[in-house]
Structure formats: structure tokens, C-alpha cells
Amino acid sequence: MKIISHFQDAAQTRHRGVEPYSLQEVRLTPDMNIEYTRGFYVHHNGDLIGIVATAEGPVFFHNQDKYLLQEGCYSFLLQKKNTENIFFFEWQGACALKISYTPVLINHGGRWVDDPVWDFFSWLTKAVRKKRFAGYYTVKEISSLLGNREKAELGQASAQMRA
Numbered sequence: 001m002k003i004i005s006h007f008q009d010a011a012q013t014r015h016r017g018v019e020p021y022s023l024q025e026v027r028l029t030p031d032m033n034i035e036y037t038r039g040f041y042v043h044h045n046g047d048l049i050g051i052v053a054t055a056e057g058p059v060f061f062h063n064q065d066k067y068l069l070q071e072g073c074y075s076f077l078l079q080k081k082n083t084e085n086i087f088f089f090e091w092q093g094a095c096a097l098k099i100s101y102t103p104v105l106i107n108h109g110g111r112w113v114d115d116p117v118w119d120f121f122s123w124l125t126k127a128v129r130k131k132r133f134a135g136y137y138t139v140k141e142i143s144s145l146l147g148n149r150e151k152a153e154l155g156q157a158s159a160q161m162r163a
Helices: 120-127 154-160
Strands: 002-006 016-019 024-027 035-044 047-052 059-062 065-068 074-080 085-091 094-101 105-108 111-114
Touching: 016 035, 016 047, 035 120, 047 120, 074 120, 085 120
Parallel strands: 002 035
Antiparallel strands: 002 016, 016 024, 035 047, 047 059, 059 065, 074 085, 085 094, 105 111
């Protein structure tokens, strides 16, 4: 069973994960044959939000909505205020997701800054800016998250996702 890890679970305490094809969270038990794939997810106000590597490239998901992150089609923005962070996901020029939350802060050299180890939205906003992000989140082992499991062709997959 392929699984996406929860962002805040340490390797030795993984007791939950998301199955990448169904985007459903499952409880993990020691007797399961688990293979972790590149990606992370979090819960926010009852929603599953995450990123997963696929053969087509990185896919951002919010519940069952899937977005293939291709250059020029998306942007992430984290607006920081004193007691609140606001995360924006823009898709093809329109705001597809806006989330307000209390930031997780650490003291770094006398300054309070977002903790990318515990703050998924801070981590993601920084990670997508790295040159190697798209390559790292492109893998062959997930044949197509966007269409039918093993037989989906890119054209079929694109029709099933937001394009």
C-alpha cells in the first residue's frame, strides 16, 4: 500500500497516512505492507491538504480537488500578521484556497519566525520556490494520481483534474 505521510508525524510514530489514489486517510497498523511515497499532508478544519509526487509532476490537493503544479499556472503566498498567518493558493489567476491559522513560531537568533518543521503552509510556500521542487516531486511509482491508476494516460488525467 502506497502512503503519503502526515507532515507532523515522525518516522517512528507514523500511525496514519493518505492513500494517494483515493486521497483518503487510513489508520496504519504494524501488519500493513506500507511503502511511503513523496508527499505530505495536513488536516485543517476538517480538510485534507497536501502535496504528492506523481509521474506528471507535483500535485497539490485540497480534499478531492487536485491541481497539477506546472510553472505559470499556480502560486502560493503566505501573508504573516502578528497573531495570524493567511495562506493563499492561486490557480490560473484566481484564488482557489485561502486559509487563516495561528502560526507555529520558534525563536531563531532572537527573532520569532515560522517553524517550517511544524508549519506545513510555511514549508510549502518556501519549497515550491526551489529549483529542484518539480523534479523531486516527479516520480514513476505513482503512475497517475489524476486518472485511472495504472492505465491513465496524461490526456485522460488532465481532463479529470482542474486544468
